[in-house]
Amino acid sequence: MLLDVPDAALGIDYGTSSTVAVIRSPDGRIRPLLFDSSPLLPSAVFINDAGRILVGRDAERSARLAPERFEPHPKRRIDDLDVLLGERAYSVTDLVAAVLARVRDEVARTLGGTPPSVTMTCPATWGAARRQVLLDAAAAAGLPPPTLVPEPVAAATYFAAVLGHAVHIGQCVVVYDLGAGTCDVSVVQRTPDGFRDLSCQGLDDVGGIDLDALVLSHARTVLKPELWQRLSAPQTVADRRHTTMLWTDARHLREALSRESSGSMFIPAADEEVLLTRQQFEQAAEPVLRRTVDLALSTLRQARVQPGAVAGWFLVGGPTRTPLIATMLHRATGVAPTVLEEPQLVVAEGALHLAGAAAAPPSAPPSPPSAPFAAPVSAPPGVPVSSPPGMPVSPPPGMPVSPGVAAGPFGPAPMYAPPPYATPPSESSWPPTSPVSGPPTGGTTPPVVSVAMAAPASEATGAAVSTPARAVGTGLAELYGVVAAGFASMVLLLIYGNWGAPSSWLVAGLLIGAAAAWRAWRLVGPGPRVADWTAIVLAGIGAVVMLAYAAMEVA
Incomplete structure (x- = not known):
């Protein structure tokens, strides 16, 4: 039996494609857990010949042997009672628990025991039934009962507490979360006790997997029709094996195009190499990503928040490293969003900070500053704050650049200077939502969730809380x-x-x-x-x- 490690904490972000875990050691150091030398543990599962559930990269490697026993995205099956893998059905709870058990084992190896405090994140739109699956899976994995935190609240906490952006009481952070399977946009407001969701909407049919499908659509143009039919609807074990490899290579090519201007993938079944440029990929992805931009603007209107009350736009989720996403949001809002080199780690570490700040007493409000925003503090050592190479986001032609906006890669400081509160802009200053094929699906307004957190560094050092944003009213x-x-x-x-x-x-x-x-x-x-x-x-x-x-x- 593993012993508790006092003063340690664990934050877990169970994602569609990858699971991330961040630990706080008894000495106060915060670092991500490494799984096979990587902070990203694939959420994939595989059933081996002995009926044992393999997870992570072991599951991905084994999938090429028997793809019918492989499930790459258990989180997408959260509403299913059972998942058929091979000749046996497994509950989603068991599949999730297997991944969390791998996290538990790695924590025990690193710390020598189990932290008494565990915080897990979940989408803000999830109801009680879906949340219960995570709780049951954590119990089955042998973890302490976790505290569930909405993902956008954890991301906003990271934005303020780790990156040092000043988010004063009444101001909001727009969290654009593009994961492997879904896109969720949330408007999170700073309160005296932490953050709360004002509005959240999502798209269940837009994610990194759908961007990978665009790469496959391009590959289809160079394949023979009969071969594509075999790969798109595999019937044999060999075809399923090739299809699994094809999807994996498509994801790698899409990720490479975030750094390079062109790339290629080799298709063994056709013995051909497929070339794809970033320009070609962006032309195909623009209509899909346009829906997410429209969703972001719609969510902002639903929250009744004016631009002057927005402290920043924060991009989280692995696919947000696609340069076109930040460019389109910049063009639509006039604000350069913040994106990191490892956006997958944001939510897990933000949840960990929430766990550490829950018991902290609230700080006394300081005196008002002379400017709407306090000066930001630099991020702690080891926290990446700049965009990866090849991700410059320059202002569109003719767009004025506010002080603090660089024409090159993002920096750790606030990206724009909002207008003063004395003259709040009207709601009509936001560009109208462009028409799409249909209204966003999955939109919902969740109940207000308030989670305690420590005051941002700018407030803790005596910088002031400005006048509450009047843009947020009842x-x-x-x-x-x-x-x-x-x-x-x-x-x-x-x-x-x-x-x-x-x-x-x-x-x-x-x-x-x-x-x-x-x-x-x-x-x-x-x-x-x-x-x-x-x-x-x-x-x-x-x-x-x-x-x-x-x-x-x-x-």
């Missing part, structure tokens, strides 16, 4: 303001036209007028939230008085 309060203004206008007109109006109508008009005046002020100026709700109550009382008197008059 739609209910604004609706009451409009209704109150209408009632007030009607009452004042009645009183002006008939001086014999009863005093109750006059009182009601004054209450509603005061509420409307307060709401009008809150649209352009700061104010406490308690006063907002007081105005709502006053407007409601005024409306009730007027309706009651009108009912008595009719009776």
Whole structure:
């Protein structure tokens, strides 16, 4: 039995394509676990001849021997009760548990035991049933009961706590998460206690796998039709083996095009080499990625957040290293997003910081700064903050560049200087969503999730919390303001036209007028939230008085 290691913690991001685990040692050092000398453990599983579940690269190597016993993406089967591998069905919980057991073994080898604190991430849109699969799998793997954290909250925590970007209370981070199987965009707001989701939407049919399919579509143009039919719908073991190899090589070629201007893949079944340039790949990928950009803008509108309240755009997930993604988002928003060399590690380490900050007492709010943003601090040693070679994102022709935006690769500092809060831009300043073939699927507004975290370094060192962003309001309060203004206008007109109006109508008009005046002020100026709700109550009382008197008059 493994012993607990005091003061140690483990953060796990179980992904569609890869699983990442980050540990905090008792001495406070944070580092990713290595699996076969890599921080990325493939989430793939394989059933060997003895019925044992192999995971990771062992599973990928064995898949070429018996591809019918191989499942490359168990997370995509999360809604299935069982998965048929070979001649036997396995529950998704068992498949996930096998991967987590490999993580447990590596943690035990590295630390000599199991950390008492385990934090796992999951998509913000997942419901209770899907989350329970992760909890059951962790228990079956012998891990302590984990704390589940939404992936965008963990990413925003990394953005503030590790990269040192200043995200003040009321400001938001837009997390663009493109994984192997899905694309999720979340607007995460900074609160006094940490971060919470304001809005989240997703596409279940856009991910790195779908970009790999574009590479295969190009390969199809050089293959004979009968050979492509065999590879696209394999019937024999040999064909399934070639299909598995083809998908793996397509992923490698797509990743190579993130660094190089061209690449090639060899297809043994056809004994041919397929050449593909980055320009050809981007032409095919642009319509697919356009849907994700439209999703990002739609999610921002759904959260009712204006550009001035956005502290930054953060790209996470391995496929976001594709240069076209950052370029398209830059063109659509005028803001250069932040992308790292290893975006797959972001969520796991952010979850680890949440685990360490949950018990930390909240810091006292410092005095306001002279500028909307505090000066960022540099990232800790060993944290990659620049984009990989070949990923420059230059502003589009004719687009003005704000101070702090470089025309070359990204840097660790904030990428733009937003307009001051005194003149917040209107919502119409965001470019309209371009038409797509259909509305984004899988969109949902999750319940508010608030997770405690330590204050960003800029706040902990005495930098100030700026005025809360007024772009984030309550739609209910604004609706009451409009209704109150209408009632007030009607009452004042009645009183002006008939001086014999009863005093109750006059009182009601004054209450509603005061509420409307307060709401009008809150649209352009700061104010406490308690006063907002007081105005709502006053407007409601005024409306009730007027309706009651009108009912008595009719009776």
